Amino acid sequence: MSIVDSIKELFTTNLRQSGIYIAFVAIIAFFAWRTDFLSLGPQNLTNLILQYSYILILAIGMVIVIIAGHIDLSVGSVVGLVGGVSAVLVVRNGMPWWVGILAGLLVGAAVGAWQGFWVAFVGIPAFIVTLAGMLLFRGLAGLVLNNISLGPYGEPFTLIAQGFENGFLGGHGYDAFTLVVFALAVVAYAWSQWRARQSRLAYQQSVQPLPMLVLQVVVVGAVVMWFAWRLANDRGLPYVLVILAVLIIAYTMVTQRSVFGRHVYALGGNRTAAALSGVKVKWINFGVMLNMGVLAGVAGLVFSARSNAAQPGAGNMFELDAIAACFIGGAAVTGGVGTVPGAMVGGLIMAVMSNGMQLMGMETSPQQVVKGLVLLLAVAFDVWNKRRSGAVR
Known part of the structure; x- marks a missing residue:
């Protein structure tokens, strides 16, 4: 494949995948211009990670739910x-911090198993089950807290979402350790892209020209290292970024390289065909909901550590942000389509827009209007792209 053909494919066949990244860059550039580059400042970028990490964690689980053909409205509760x-x-009871973390994960797993039972083995649609769960678990949160806020947690619990690794390798005015970690990530990315190209060549599949691959790695590496430099010049490497x-x-590998991941895609693409091909539909559905519950537990712990307190109304509307991130990131409403990286980009688009509008001094109501329009346009693009692809066939 020539370079010209690769560029043509980027904007035609791969429009669904490439369009979201082009839009992401355009949105970043727009808000950088409108905020006099304040949105790209080291402190703001660090705050962006801290403030929206729990939404991105929820989006990881939500995209798997959506790929399987379901939806989860209960994650905020x-x-x-x-x-x-x-x-x-x-x-309240003065137990060690790790007990609270373990209990939070167990609660999330129990919620996921509860909802997975009704969806997988009883056969109630996930929309109904999780709608009931949204009310049920919100009520339980109020009962557990007696409808009052409870805090502070104190360290080391709060370090989950507020801690930084800074000074491990020193540096003159910056954290060298942060740069090393991101540099290793770039090397790993370059190696994975090279291995993928070699694998495709081994099976005599078409690949992009080597200069295009090199250009892709260089561009991604430059962006990543620029981001690392900004973090290194603020507070260093956030612990929550490491968790994320x-x-x-882990979930990119699970969805793309594991039997479970392939079965989830098969289930969302065609439930009947998946069942006939030997996919254990009930257990896959159960596993999808169980996983969502566990990740909701992780997000709940991160959010509580960030707030340094628990509140009965915590997580309100988080489910909508997570769902929007998935659809903006390329997940299909009908299931069977979506990726974890795509959901992350979708979540970052929502985060950059929210953060940028706040820096511009925009009120909450107009922000909601903009988010709603972006979500609608993303789904409209999905529908249009499917029709265009069908027409091409």
Whole structure:
């Protein structure tokens, strides 16, 4: 494949995948211009990670739910319930911080198993089950906390979302360790792209020209290292970013390289065909909902650590942000389509827009209007792209 053909494919066949990245760059550039580059400042970029990390964690689980052909409306309420349980144990009863973390994860897993049972084995649509769960778990969060806020947690619990690794390798006015970590990530990315290209060549599949691959790695590496430099010049490497990176890598591998991931895509693409081909539909559905519950538990702990308190209303509307991130990131409403990296880009688009509008001094109501329009346009683009692809065939 020539360079010209690669560029043509980027804007035609791969429009669904490439369009979201082009839009992401355009949105960043727009808000950088409108805020006099304040949005790209080191402190603001660090705050962006801290403030929206829990939405991105929820989006990882939500995109798997959507790929399987379901939806989960309860994750925001689960965030509130997990925070309430951990606060009661750590703050009110004085238990060690790790007990609160373990309890929060167990609560999330129990919620996921509860909803997975109704969806997978009873056969109630996930929309109904999780709508009931949204009310149920929000009520339980209020009961656990007696409808009052409970805090503070104190360290080391709060370090989950407020801690930084800074000074491990020194540096003159910056944190060298942050740069080393990101540099290793760039090297790993370049190696993975090279391995993928070699694998495709081994099976005599078409690949992009080597100069295009080199250009892609150089561009991605430059952006990543610029981002690392900004973090290194502020407070260093956030612990929550490490947690998020581990989850992204792990779930990208699960969805793309594991039997479970292939079965989830098969289930969302065609439930009947998946069942006939030997996919254990009930257990896959159960696993999808169980996983969503666990990740909601992780997000609940991160949010509580960030707030340094548990509140009955914590997590309100988080489910909508997570769902929007998935659809903006390329997930299909009908299921069977979507990726973890795409959901992350969708979540970052929502984060950059919210952060940029706040820096511009825009009120909450107009912000909601803009977010709603962006979500609508993203889904409209999905529908249009499917029709165009069908027409091409």
